[in-house]
Amino acid sequence: MKSIALAQRFLARRFPGIVPETLAVLLASIVLAMLGNALSPRGISVLGGQWDPARGIMHADGHCAPRIQEMDLTSLLFLMEQKQDTLVVVDARSKEEFISGHIPGAVSLPLMDAAFDLPSFLAHHDAARICVVYCSGAECSDAQDLADILREAGGFKVFVYGMGFSGWVAGQRPVENGRL
């Protein structure tokens, strides 16, 4: 508190009137932000429907619904069992993380490398029709971002496994490692 008072005294002496001016601008900004956000069709919920990392990074409220449909572990396992020939599971994490452990049968396509590796990925998986992307867990957004890129590339029906690799491990499923 003493340092704040000191800073206020310094500002008042060095820049007369700047403290009340700053407070006035701050207050006006808050009012404008609340009004603008409330009136904007893309505004987000400020106090209700808060961000919920436990449900995945995309779940803040209705306005922030996932861009790509998410699936749970049961649906992923069902797809892996039933659609082996047409399904490709894509790991959006870094190559190092992939090597240290990944979902069995998954293919590494780190989001950072997507722009470079996408053509060879598409050439190698031209038979695939369904693509499920995952990243490290519910709090990462790489899977959604990579799924966006894959959807734009076309040819796939794209889903995101929202709980990611940590959800796979928590579900006590087998892990493969050491292969790119």
Place this chain on the structure above:
Amino acid sequence: MKALFANPWVHLLSRWIAGGVFIYAAVYKIYDPCDFARAINGYKILPAVFINPLAALLPWMEIFCGILVIQGRFSRGAALLLACMLLTFMTAIGFNLIRGVEFECGCFGAQRDICDAIARSLISVRGEVFNHVRTGCDLVRDALILVPVIFVIFFKSERRVPSVKTGPDR
């Protein structure tokens, strides 16, 4: 240096640069606050309860302060707020750089910005080094933006936009 801080043309240029950058940065965040909220969440610093209020507040504050700085009304107060915001962003970016958290800056919305392009051109293999280069570039870019903001705060006296016909006030 004193002459530089008293030069109305430098003041005018600083106001336009500082205000313009923040208005540009705010537009996409206002258009898609969800993406900005995801970016704030990606920093892994704030508890969930603060993410949406900040995602709603910061872009409007940036655009409002940017307009005030360009217009020259309450420009010092607005510039001080912009400086506080920049220092906070730089602290958050530096904190994550030190602890090695991979994140999207979100500074100019979800679009890939100049630092991403620079890192891509320098480092062909993505990974930890790439992230460090990109994050370091984010820090340098914010420091460069801080320069005109500081000029606006330290300018000797409040002046209106100089007229094209009459030139800057003396």
